[in-house]
Amino acid sequence: MTTPLLTSWGQYLPPLLSGLVQSVWLAVAAIVIGLPLAFLFCTMVMSENRLIGALGLVIVEIGRGMPALVILYLVYYGLPRFGISLANVAAAIIALAWNYSCYCSEIIRGGIQSVPRGQIEAGNALGLDSRVTFLRVIVPQGLRSAIPGLLGQSILVFQDTSLAYTIAVPELMKQAYSLGGENYQYLRVFVLTGLVYAAVTLPATWITVWMERRLGKSY
Amino acid sequence: MTAEQKPASDYMLELGAITKSYGGNTILHGVSLRVARGEVCSIIGPSGAGKSTLLRCINLIEQPDSGNMLMDGDFFELSQRLSKSDLMALRRKCGMVFQSFNLFPHMTVLQNITFPQRHVLGKDEDSARESALALLDRVGLKNKADSHPGQLSGGQQQRVAIARALALEPQLMLFDEPTSALDPELAHEVLEVMRELAESGMTMVVVTHAMNFARTVGSHLVVMADGAIIEEGVPEEIMSNPSKERTRQFLSVVEH
Numbered sequence: 001m002t003t004p005l006l007t008s009w010g011q012y013l014p015p016l017l018s019g020l021v022q023s024v025w026l027a028v029a030a031i032v033i034g035l036p037l038a039f040l041f042c043t044m045v046m047s048e049n050r051l052i053g054a055l056g057l058v059i060v061e062i063g064r065g066m067p068a069l070v071i072l073y074l075v076y077y078g079l080p081r082f083g084i085s086l087a088n089v090a091a092a093i094i095a096l097a098w099n100y101s102c103y104c105s106e107i108i109r110g111g112i113q114s115v116p117r118g119q120i121e122a123g124n125a126l127g128l129d130s131r132v133t134f135l136r137v138i139v140p141q142g143l144r145s146a147i148p149g150l151l152g153q154s155i156l157v158f159q160d161t162s163l164a165y166t167i168a169v170p171e172l173m174k175q176a177y178s179l180g181g182e183n184y185q186y187l188r189v190f191v192l193t194g195l196v197y198a199a200v201t202l203p204a205t206w207i208t209v210w211m212e213r214r215l216g217k218s219y
Numbered sequence: 220m221t222a223e224q225k226p227a228s229d230y231m232l233e234l235g236a237i238t239k240s241y242g243g244n245t246i247l248h249g250v251s252l253r254v255a256r257g258e259v260c261s262i263i264g265p266s267g268a269g270k271s272t273l274l275r276c277i278n279l280i281e282q283p284d285s286g287n288m289l290m291d292g293d294f295f296e297l298s299q300r301l302s303k304s305d306l307m308a309l310r311r312k313c314g315m316v317f318q319s320f321n322l323f324p325h326m327t328v329l330q331n332i333t334f335p336q337r338h339v340l341g342k343d344e345d346s347a348r349e350s351a352l353a354l355l356d357r358v359g360l361k362n363k364a365d366s367h368p369g370q371l372s373g374g375q376q377q378r379v380a381i382a383r384a385l386a387l388e389p390q391l392m393l394f395d396e397p398t399s400a401l402d403p404e405l406a407h408e409v410l411e412v413m414r415e416l417a418e419s420g421m422t423m424v425v426v427t428h429a430m431n432f433a434r435t436v437g438s439h440l441v442v443m444a445d446g447a448i449i450e451e452g453v454p455e456e457i458m459s460n461p462s463k464e465r466t467r468q469f470l471s472v473v474e475h
Binding site for chain 2: 116118119121122124125126127128129132136137140141144219
């Protein structure tokens with residue numbers, strides 16, 4: 001009576017892959033929106049203006065302090081209270097982008113602060129404008145050491161897209177849930193689902209490790 | 220800064236009563252020093268004497284608490300922060316070489332030298348490149364123009380750092396223990412470059428532990444201890460016959 005494993009996996013795969021496309025798209029959108037935000041937040045946190053610095057810190061700490069799922073619910077169920085109703089996909093992207101950007105902001109800040117102080121002193125001693133020193137000397141070096149961390153965070157945001165199933169976005173997790181509900185083969189469905197996630201995250205992790213090694217060498 | 224014509228001072232640099240403290244610790248107790256044009260002034264002394272701090276106060280990498288300075292005829296009152304344009308004017312006059320080189324690791328050797336020229340002097344790429352290559356030739360590293368600093372030895376990096384500072388055509392060169400991070404052989408090649416620079420007439424202030432350099436190249440020796448100058452004069456005289464016990468003590472330790 002039971003279908004062989006591979007046969008049922010063959011049946012599950014097409015809907016799961018269409019879910020995967022949706023998941024990847026959520027992650028890409030969150031990253032494309034989140035990275036510029038991360039730079040903005042980082043600039044705010046590092047600002048010499050204390051008001052801007054405090055505001056940046058509040059944004060970043062709230063974004064990092066709450067689980068992504070709570071942020072997602074606040075955006076999807078909370079914002080309509082203020083007259084802002086968002087489609088589920090939009091809500092998922094915004095919540096993930098915010099969460100992602102806050103973590104990335106701190107990764108970028110850490111990278112920038114890891115640049116030796118002597119680099120700023122050299123810029124000053126040469127008579128370079130402090131903006132030029134920051135943008136052309138400090139930031140390029142800081143970003144370089146931030147890249148592995150940013151890639152790792154990008155893998156995490158892809159995994160976090162699974163949270164969007166809770167607000168009925170038809171991504172990979174949602175498809176898996178539906179398939180499981182249809183035939184009660186939850187174990188088979190979720191093992192395959194896990195493999196599909198891993199098929200994206202593992203190669204991405206390998207790329208990160210490779211990048212890290214490459215960047216670890218001198219210029 | 221006074222904008223009148225340069226007074227015909229024989230001095231490139233005159234420091235008046237520079238003080239600096241961190242927290243509760245006084246690092247410099249009102250140091251005054253005059254450095255003549257074309258002179259090589261070596262500053263020696265035990266660590267913690269305030270040598271590096273004094274040097275860093277000259278180009279305001281470190282802000283002194285009080286004091287004043289006359290640099291190449293321009294007067295600067297140091298008890299408050301200088302305006303940005305005064306600060307830039309001051310830094311245009313002096314180049315600095317650090318113990319840890321502080322080259323920009325993400326740029327090639329050539330870019331390290333052209334980049335400041337373009338931003339500080341407003342030179343175009345071609346003329347910046349031309350003078351960078353001439354300077355690299357002068358320090359014996361023309362063939363390393365396209366390398367990154369990380370691919371060079373410490374001695375080579377320091378010579379690039381010297382070329383980078385010279386590219387901005389300073390009147391005065393400050394050296395903060397330029398060979399302390401180098402083994403003797405590499406130190407020697409850097410000291411040779413500095414010797415040639417001194418022979419070309421550059422005014423130099425050098426914080427150093429290289430006693431032989433201070434003796435043979437230096438024309439003015441300053442001994443510092445505990446945030447003050449305890450003795451200064453002709454290097455050979457001080458080294459062979461120090462007048463202060465503290466100097467004698469220090470020299471007896473470093474001589475061998």
